[in-house]
Amino acid sequence: MSEYICRLGTPSGEIVTRIVEAVAADDARFQLEKEGFRVFNISDASGGVASMLPFGGGGNRKGRVKQADFLLFNQQLSALLRAGIPVLQSINLLKNRSGSSNLREVLIDVEEKIKSGIPLSEAFEAQGIFPKIYTASILSGEKSGALDDILLRYVDYLRRSVGVSRKLRGALAYPAFLLLASILMVAFLSLYIVPRMSQLFNTLNAQRGLPTVTVVVLAFSNGVSRNIWWVGPLLLIGGLALFYWLRTERGKLSLHRLLLKVPVGGVLIRNMATSQLSRSLSTLLSGGITVPDSWEIASQALNNLELRNRSTAVIPMIREGRGFTEAIHEANWLPELALDMIGIGEKSGSLKEMLDEVAAFYDAEAEVRLEQLTTLLEPLILLFMAGVVVVILLAIYLPIIQTISAGPVGAGR
Secondary structure (H helix, E strand, C coil): CEEEEEEEECCCCCEEEEEEEECCHHHHHHHHHHCCCEEEEEEECCCCHHHHCCCCCCCCCCCCCCHHHHHHHHHHHHHHHHCCCCHHHHHHHHHHHCCCHHHHHHHHHHHHHHHCCCCHHHHHHCCCCCCHHHHHHHHHHHHHCCHHHHHHHHHHHHHHHHHHHHHHHHHHHHHHHHHHHHHHHHHHHHHHHHHHCHHHHHHHHHHCCCCHHHHHHHHHHHHHHHHHHHHHHHHHHHHHHHHHHHCCHHHHHHHHHHHHCCHHHHHHHHHHHHHHHHHHHHHHHHCCCCHHHHHHHHHHCCCCHHHHHHHHCCHHHHHCCCCHHHHHHCCCCCCHHHHHHHHHHHHHCCHHHHHHHHHHHHHHHHHHHHHHHHHHHHHHHHHHHHHHHHHHHHHHHHHHHHHHHHHHHHHHC
């Protein structure tokens, strides 16, 4: 069975996008037409879930567009549309002024497709590099005639997402630097300093026994030094194998499951995913996209594969007509408070507004968790560095101190 991305017309006149599993494209078309849909387009989703994620995915025909360039483009496009400039002219203006060669190449192709009569949403979707939430938002803006407002809302969504990513990278940069510095320091002391003092230690060992800490450090240092020519390549090959395995679906899934079990990090990931999912849902629902389709698109945009799989598993329940809050509760990862807030919003008819509140709350919660994580990591890494350095220094200086201390005693005798 293969997956196909299908653009459909519903019996009620809506245009929706669904992912359908079928043996072939013709089977998918037959199945959908039998259900009463009008099929406009069917494309192979062979790129998998990654092909729907922002700015990446295997099999992209165009180069990668940076998030900052994409954000700036949408800000400018929204401003031009609000000023009353037509879509085609706006794309032409931004194409000529774009500082990104990759984005310029994309806009040239989009412009040509619009000239040939293809809607803006389909022109962007055909590029294969933009997130599904983006093309779905544009489609809803085209249907409602409020493309400028929808784009403005998407810009706000993207700006917040980019801001969270930058905060995460900035918060983890210093702990990562400390970890790298500690590894280099340990390698320098163990592989350069200790081996050069081994002759002195051998002389001292002939006179009296060496301290246990010195024996252990010497054994480790000499073992690594003598076997570095095969241990080094072995570690390199193992690291590359692990790297490529983690790029596979199975490897990513295993890593993401492990990360969810990390004491503070797991809670942080859930909070960030809750915020992202809520904001995506609110953006899509504001554009007039149905709840089941909004949940499907927003779920596919989640970065953690385990949470994504749990979320997509409840889509059939939502489509069957079960209560939205009741169905997403079965995903079994959303915080109880978020579910309670979404339930209140669903019952009161203010789901979009409540989803915005959930996103804002868990943004703040994620910042607190991120600060806790960095506050925990920094002293742990420093303690590790200090502990290793102290052990190595003790291994070096204890034999010397013992020899000096024993010298006068031996002379007196």
